[in-house]
């Protein structure tokens with residue numbers, strides 16, 4: 001592709017994306033594709049000769065778009081949002097165009113230093129103290145996802161607790177244990193499996209009435225393990241659980257971690273970015289004093305296209321100690337000087353693209369003010385929606401609503417709630433997901449999409465209201 005051809009096709013691609021965003025609201029939010037339907041439309045073999053680029057865009061329209069669930073649809077309320085935005089896409093495009101590989105400082109100094117700097121900015125925007133930044137002994141790194149942040153935090157914790165022994169000799173069977181709430185994300189157990197600790201090392205601690213980890217139960221579990229000769233390695237507290245957005249009491253969990261010498265990782269994948277708003281910083285109570293590592297996903301609710309997880313540690317030596325393997329072909333004077341950051345030692349893969357450009361573009365385009373406005377808008381929409389649910393006797397709110405997730409249920413059987421969700425999602429207008437709260441089937445309405453406005457949330461409530469009326473009439 002010549003640079004002239006690139007310019008032309010590039011313009012067409014940007015136009016295609018802008019048109020997609022303009023029309024996405026008219027598409028059914030949940031894909032109606034059946035299994036195998038997309039593949040059946042693709043040629044069985046790769047083309048022998050090159051094709052015009054326009055043919056790819058034609059296939060996007062004809063084959064791909066009907067096979068998509070539209071996460072950027074303003075009626076997408078499932079899971080948690082995966083915001084994208086103009087500056088994020090343009091930042092991503094620039095990173096691909098530059099095509100640098102930032103595994104070492106030396107392989108592209110700006111790739112590393114912009115990332116260090118942008119993550120220091122973000123720490124400040126979130127109100128995290130200096131020890132999480134490069135001004136202290138800590139610092140931030142962009143991981144692909146919160147799952148990777150949990151994994152590297154656990155590796156660093158194992159490194160610290162074993163004084164490097166785990167890295168050298170592997171894991172002693174049945175010695176180390178890790179803790180999180182029963183509502184922690186499944187990425188926690190996955191990390192335990194990947195590190196070789198295994199599921200048997202995982203202790204899921206009971207939650208209280210607000211679905212947050214019960215610190216008394218945590219302390220008891222840790223004391224029992226210690227009495228049985230095991231070593232607590234890490235506790236993961238969740239700020240904004242996947243199921244109900246519950247906030248674990250980090251300020252009460254932290255002292256228990258100190259008592260047992262366990263690493264404290266705070267997984268704030270969805271909720272953490274809300275701390276750009278000073279009035280929401282209460283979600284981080286205890287993080288400054290007790291967390292050894294912390295991560296949040298700008299790719300969920302901070303307008304930064306997937307993937308982008310901001311992961312921080314307060315003492316980078318443990319992370320680097322756990323992950324650094326130095327072969328001859330990577331040796332260089334800058335690394336040897338000890339004055340630079342080599343991000344290959346902060347993540348599982350060796351190579352990495354210019355990850356910070358996208359986040360840099362987003363923060364510069366919106367400014368702190370714009371980011372705060374986005375979060376406040378989502379929280380206000382959720383408050384209005386929750387108010388309507390609360391005012392309707394047919395429904396009940398199933399969990400507290402600290403931020404922008406509303407958990408609701410029709411009073412009645414699980415079956416009727418399953419039917420309600422199915423009907424809503426088949427409407428093509430909105431998409432919600434579900435969870436179980438105290439064993440009861442519960443609908444999750446997660447607000448926060450880039451394009452979601454008050455009219456979309458009001459229309460969603462009207463649809464829920466109408467659908468419930470129909471369903472209840474039929475079951476009478």
Ligand code: PLP
Pocket residue numbers: 080144145146147148185187238239240241242267268269270297309
């Ligand atoms: N932790 C929490 C609290 C989450 O809500 C999620 C996803 O929703 C994850 C971790 C996993 O996120 P990721 O897809 O970035 O690994």
